[in-house]
Amino acid sequence: MHTPFIENNQFNAIKNQTEILQQALRTASDRNVLKAVRYSATLKIDELFPDLEEDRKRHLVSMADMNSAEEFHNYLDSLEPWRAEFPPLTNKQFQKLFPKAKKLNAPDVETMDRRRLTYIGWTDIATNKMFLVFPRDGQFLGIEGRFTPTNKKGYCVICNSYDDLALFTVKTRPANSPPDYYKVYGHYVCLDGHACNTRITDTAALEKFIQSIKG
Template identity: 45%
Template structure:
């Protein structure tokens, strides 16, 4: 069995290309057009990876070999075994990431779908505080801040999809030791939808690194 090599955000890209391919299979009869779409979908998927072994590349190219919706879904289900899960995080690690939160509300780790998680987030409803944990290299990064519902739809800064947004505001250190600033962005209210849509971790990483300073 191959070592898992697909991150959640890359799996989202695969699902996005598969959805496009499925729509084409259902609406286009021209075989040449269909083959072109298949080739494009596979190219977009492979471009999402920095490096692949021949076996991994061959597995991803199998998307173009699927001839029916059922086959395509079976193929996607098979890919789940190749997904790198979100690293397991303990209660002690979470507490260490947020030392100033004395009454820290813990996430429900037991119900977390580790394979479909790019970043872990949860909310303390009583205080409207949002907590985010992101694996960066060999360590976890954590940020917290206030989130306010906007009751509006727009593009999430993390996943770049059009969804219901909240304004997430994080206090950061300013230029001096006693100065404070803030970093804010509009992000999805629904954390599961965001994790299932994110296809590029760069905006998320930039915000977390900037807000965590």
């Protein structure tokens, strides 16, 4: 029985390393270059899981010695039982996160593959609002803000990928500030939240954004 331990962003990071290695296998003619790419992949996995048991780590880093597309495909499939799920959420929990939102159209989490989620984000077209939920330290953090498509491509602050963007702006009142004092935080995020979840490899930027708002 496998105990899931690979978060979605960590799986995406591992997948990225398999793609980098496959690209090197196709294009690198210098053995030293290929050796360096293999070594780099091993280091990346060590950084992702510094305290992992040795038997599991050996399986993860075995990717660095693979050579064929079939091997990489089978390797990624073998990690599926180890992928951790995004915690379940009920409608009542969504309502508690966004008490000011009337007629909240929260997504049905039960229909989602929660192994492939780092955050839950959805938009309300009628109000041009975006809602984002992220788990931290055993709790859920919710952010609500204005969602404005930009009709241009750029780099998303969450996944750092180049794609169609929207401007996500959040107005908040900092703690211990006067009642009429507000700050507005804005970042460019992927227009497609599903695609963003498939690409995010590091939660640091997302956590920094949330920290700036929630404190």
